[in-house]
Amino acid sequence: MKKDKLTQEFKTERERKVLGHLVFTSPKYKLWVAFLILIIIFGMFGYYRQLRYGLEVTAMRDYTSWGIYISNFVFFVAISLVGSLISSILKLNKNDWARPLTRISEMIAVAAIICAAVIIIVDMGRPDRFFFVITHLRIQSPIIWDVIIISTYLTISLLLLFISLLPDIAVCRDKLTAIPKWKKFMYRVLAINWKNSDVQIAKLRKVTTILAITVLPVAFAIHTVTSWLFATTWRPGWDSTNLGPYFVSGAFMAGAAVIIFAMYLLRIHLNLKEYITNRHFDKMGRLLVLLSLVYLYFNINEYLGPAFKMVGVEGEHIIELFTGKYAPMYWLVQVGGLILPIIFLIFRPFRRPLPIFIISFFVILGAWFKRFLIVIPSLQHPYLPIQGVDESYLHYNPTWEEWAITMASFAWLLLIITVLIKLFPVIPVHDKIENKEEVEPKSLKNEAS
Amino acid sequence: MENKDKINSSRRKFIKNLSSGTALAVTGLGLYSLSSCTSSSDEENTTVLTPEGKLVQVPKSTMKEMAYEPVSPEESRQGIPGKKWVMVVDLGKCKNARKCIDACDHHHQLTPDRPYIKVLEMKDNEKSAPYWMPKKCFQCDNPPCVKVCPVGATYKRTDGIVLIDNERCIGCRFCMAACPYSARVFNWGEPPVAGDHEHYSPETSVPSKIGTVGKCDFCPDMLRQNKLPHCVVKCPNGVIYFGDENDDTVTNGDETVRLSTLLRDKAGYRYMEELGTKPRVYYLPPVDRMFPFEKNTEENSES
Numbered sequence: 001m002k003k004d005k006l007t008q009e010f011k012t013e014r015e016r017k018v019l020g021h022l023v024f025t026s027p028k029y030k031l032w033v034a035f036l037i038l039i040i041i042f043g044m045f046g047y048y049r050q051l052r053y054g055l056e057v058t059a060m061r062d063y064t065s066w067g068i069y070i071s072n073f074v075f076f077v078a079i080s081l082v083g084s085l086i087s088s089i090l091k092l093n094k095n096d097w098a099r100p101l102t103r104i105s106e107m108i109a110v111a112a113i114i115c116a117a118v119i120i121i122v123d124m125g126r127p128d129r130f131f132f133v134i135t136h137l138r139i140q141s142p143i144i145w146d147v148i149i150i151s152t153y154l155t156i157s158l159l160l161l162f163i164s165l166l167p168d169i170a171v172c173r174d175k176l177t178a179i180p181k182w183k184k185f186m187y188r189v190l191a192i193n194w195k196n197s198d199v200q201i202a203k204l205r206k207v208t209t210i211l212a213i214t215v216l217p218v219a220f221a222i223h224t225v226t227s228w229l230f231a232t233t234w235r236p237g238w239d240s241t242n243l244g245p246y247f248v249s250g251a252f253m254a255g256a257a258v259i260i261f262a263m264y265l266l267r268i269h270l271n272l273k274e275y276i277t278n279r280h281f282d283k284m285g286r287l288l289v290l291l292s293l294v295y296l297y298f299n300i301n302e303y304l305g306p307a308f309k310m311v312g313v314e315g316e317h318i319i320e321l322f323t324g325k326y327a328p329m330y331w332l333v334q335v336g337g338l339i340l341p342i343i344f345l346i347f348r349p350f351r352r353p354l355p356i357f358i359i360s361f362f363v364i365l366g367a368w369f370k371r372f373l374i375v376i377p378s379l380q381h382p383y384l385p386i387q388g389v390d391e392s393y394l395h396y397n398p399t400w401e402e403w404a405i406t407m408a409s410f411a412w413l414l415l416i417i418t419v420l421i422k423l424f425p426v427i428p429v430h431d432k433i434e435n436k437e438e439v440e441p442k443s444l445k446n447e448a449s
Numbered sequence: 450m451e452n453k454d455k456i457n458s459s460r461r462k463f464i465k466n467l468s469s470g471t472a473l474a475v476t477g478l479g480l481y482s483l484s485s486c487t488s489s490s491d492e493e494n495t496t497v498l499t500p501e502g503k504l505v506q507v508p509k510s511t512m513k514e515m516a517y518e519p520v521s522p523e524e525s526r527q528g529i530p531g532k533k534w535v536m537v538v539d540l541g542k543c544k545n546a547r548k549c550i551d552a553c554d555h556h557h558q559l560t561p562d563r564p565y566i567k568v569l570e571m572k573d574n575e576k577s578a579p580y581w582m583p584k585k586c587f588q589c590d591n592p593p594c595v596k597v598c599p600v601g602a603t604y605k606r607t608d609g610i611v612l613i614d615n616e617r618c619i620g621c622r623f624c625m626a627a628c629p630y631s632a633r634v635f636n637w638g639e640p641p642v643a644g645d646h647e648h649y650s651p652e653t654s655v656p657s658k659i660g661t662v663g664k665c666d667f668c669p670d671m672l673r674q675n676k677l678p679h680c681v682v683k684c685p686n687g688v689i690y691f692g693d694e695n696d697d698t699v700t701n702g703d704e705t706v707r708l709s710t711l712l713r714d715k716a717g718y719r720y721m722e723e724l725g726t727k728p729r730v731y732y733l734p735p736v737d738r739m740f741p742f743e744k745n746t747e748e749n750s751e752s
Contacts, residue, residue: 054659055620056638062563065625065635125620125635125660129600132619136600143599143623234593234629234724382631383721384584387569390562 018429021270036411043408046401055125057401063386064379064396069123071371072406076116077226082255083109083157084219088212097283100275100427104262106161111416113154119409142228153222160211167430170194223248236314237378246298253291257363260284264357275427285351292342317381326377329369337366519650519670528608533694534667540735542688543581549680556679557654558643563634565665579742580735585665586632587728594624609729610667612651618661629724633664
C-alpha cells in the first residue's frame with residue numbers, strides 16, 4: 001500500500017490538486033472518520049434502546065406526538081434542495097462560476113435525502129411494518145405523496161450525481177495507478193465504458209440538461225409536499241396556505257448556507273483554494289442574501305396575519321412563540337439566523353471566506369431550530385385544552401436517546417459526504433485536465449450550453 | 450303523543466332486555482326446539498328475544514353461557530349492517546364522576562395516563578359558568594385521521610364507527626397530528642396486557658400493541674352483542690345517550706328517547722361544527738344543571 005502510493009505520479013500540478021485527495025489519506029481524515037463512526041455507534045445504542053423499549057424512551061407523548069426526529073427530517077429535506085439550487089437553477093441560468101460547486105452540492109443532496117428517509121423510519125412506532133407503506137398504501141395520504149416524491153428526488157439526484165461524474169470516473173480509471181485493486185475495479189465498472197468520444201459527450205450534455213430541468217419541479221415538490229404533511233392536518237399552528245412557499249424558500253436559504261459551509265471546509269482541508277476562490281464566497285454570499293430576503297418575506301406572511309388577528313388557540317400559539325416559553329429560541333432563530341445574516345452579508349467584508357463561514361453556521365443552526373419551532377409548539381396547542389394527563393405530557397424536552405440519534409443522523413450525513421469525496425473528485429476535473437490550455441471560461445460555456 | 454309514548458315504552462323494554470348485561474346467548478335453533486318442550490314449573494324462567502322479535506319465556510337451564518368471539522380484523526372493516534351509531538352527551542348532567550373513564554379503562558385495559566375518555570373542565574367565555582365535558586372519539590363522518598392514514602390502519606365503517614387495526618398501524622402518528630380533538634393515544638411503551646387474547650380484534654381494541662395508536666371505539670363488540678358501550682352503562686347520572694340514528698332512538702340505559710326530539714328540544718350541537726369533520730357525538734348544552742360545578746368532590750377525586 002505504502003509502496004503503491006509512491007508510484008502515483010501526476011503529470012501536472014493541476015492533476016495533483018484535484019485528484020490528490022483520492023489517493024492520499026491523511027491521519028486527520030482517519031481521525032475524522034473515526035469520530036463520525038463513534039457518534040454513529042452512540043446513536044445506534046440510543047436506537048437500540050428505542051427499539052427495545054419503544055418510543056417511550058423519547059420525550060414525545062400524546063400531545064407532542066412529533067418531536068426532533070420530524071423537525072430533523074424537515075431539515076434534511078430542506079438542505080437536500082441545495083443540489084437542485086446549484087446544479088439546476090444556477091446551471092440553467094448559465095452561472096458558470098458555480099460549476100466547481102455542482103459536485104459537492106449534488107453529494108450533499110444525495111446524502112441529505114438518504115438521511116431524511118432514514119430518520120423517518122427512526123420516528124416510526126413500528127419500523128418492522130415499514131413495507132406496509134408499499135403493500136397497503138392509500139394514495140390520499142400525504143405521507144404516501146412524500147414517500148413517492150422522496151424516492152423520485154433521490155433517484156434523480158443520484159442520476160444527476162452519477163451521470164455528471166462519468167467523465168471524472170474515467171479520469172480516475174485512467175490516471176490513478178497507486179490505488180487498491182477494488183478501487184480500480186470500482187472505477188472501471190462505474191465508468192461504464194466512458195471513452196470521451198464526441199458522441200458520448202454530446203449525449204452526456206443532453207442528459208444532464210434534461211436532468212437539471214427535471215430535478216427542479218421535483219425539488220419544489222419534495223419540500224412543498226413535506227409542508228403539506230403539516231398543512232393538511234387540523235392544527236391551528238399549521239393551518240396556513242403559505243406553508244409550501246415558506247418551506248421551499250427556507251430550504252433554499254438553508255441549502256445555500258450549507259454549501260458555503262462545505263465550500264470553506266473543502267477549501268481548507270483539500271487545499272482547493274484555486275478552485276473555490278474568494279469570488280465564489282462573494283457570489284454565494286450575495287445569493288444567500290437574496291434567498292434570505294425571500295424567506296424573510298414568507299416569514300412575515302406566516303406570522304403577521306395570525307398575530308394580528310390572535311384567533312383562539314392560534315393566538316395562544318403565537319403568544320407562546322413571541323413572548324412565552326419558546327420566545328428565546330424564536331427570537332434567536334429569527335434575529336440570529338435570519339435578520340442579522342442578511343444585514344452582515346450585505347457588506348462585502350463579511351462575504352470573505354471566514355466571516356461568511358461563521359455566518360452560514362448560524363444560518364444552518366437557525367434553520368434547524370426553526371424547524372423545531374414549526375413542528376413542536378403547534379402540537380402543544382390543540383383545539384381542546386390539555387387536561388388530566390401526566391405532567392410529562394405537557395412539555396417536550398428531548399431525551400438523550402433522541403439527541404444521540406439526531407447527532408448520529410448528522411454523523412451519517414457527514415460520513416456519506418466524506419466517503420463520496422474520498423472516492424470521487426469533488427471538483428469536476430474532466431475538462432480541467434483534458435483542456436490543459438487553461439481555457440476555463442470556454443470549457444465552462446460548452447458545458448453549460 | 451300517546452302513540453309516541455307507547456313506542457318509547459316498548460323500546461325501553463326492548464333495550465332494557467338487551468342491556469340487562471348478562472352474557473347469555475341463545476341460538477335461534479335452540480329456541481325453536483324449546484317451544485316444543487314443556488318446561489317444568491319449578492325451573493326459573495328468563496325472557497329472551499327471538500330472531501322474529503318476539504319475547505318468550507324459556508327455562509334458564511336450557512341456556513348456556515357463550516363466550517363472545519370478537520370478529521376478525523377483516524370483518525371489523527364492515528360495519529354492523531343497517532346501523533348508524535350515534536352518541537349524545539348531556540352536559541347538564543355531568544358532575545365528573547369519572548365512572549365512564551374507569552369502565553372504559555378497565556375494559557380496554559388502559560393505564561390512567563392514556564385514557565380513551567377524558568372529562569375536560571370547560572369554560573366557554575369569561576362570564577359563563579364552567580362545566581364538565583366528557584370527550585371521547587367523535588367518530589367523525591369526515592374523519593381527518595382516516596384521510597391521512599398512509600396504510601389504511603384506521604378506517605370508517607358503514608355503521609359510522611372509526612376503528613384502528615393495530616396490526617396494520619405503522620406508528621407514524623399522522624392521525625394524532627390530524628385529529629383536531631386529540632382523541633387518539635399512542636402506546637409509547639409496552640402496554641400492560643391482562644388475560645389471554647388469542648385473537649386480536651379491532652372491535653375490542655384489546656390487547657393494545659406497542660408503537661401503535663389507540664382510541665375510543667364505541668365498543669362495537671358490545672354493540673354486536675346488543676349491549677351498550679361500557680361508558681353509557683356505568684355513568685351514574687345518565688349523561689351519555691347512545692343509539693342508532695336510523696332508528697332515531699337513543700338511550701342512556703334508563704330512558705329511551707327520540708334522537709331528533711332530544712336534539713331539537715335541547716338544542717343539541719356538535720363540538721366545533723365549523724371544522725367540517727361531522728362528528729357522530731352530539732352535546733346538549735350545560736343548562737338546567739343537575740349538579741353544581743365542583744372540583745375535588747369525593748366522587749371525582751377518587752380516581
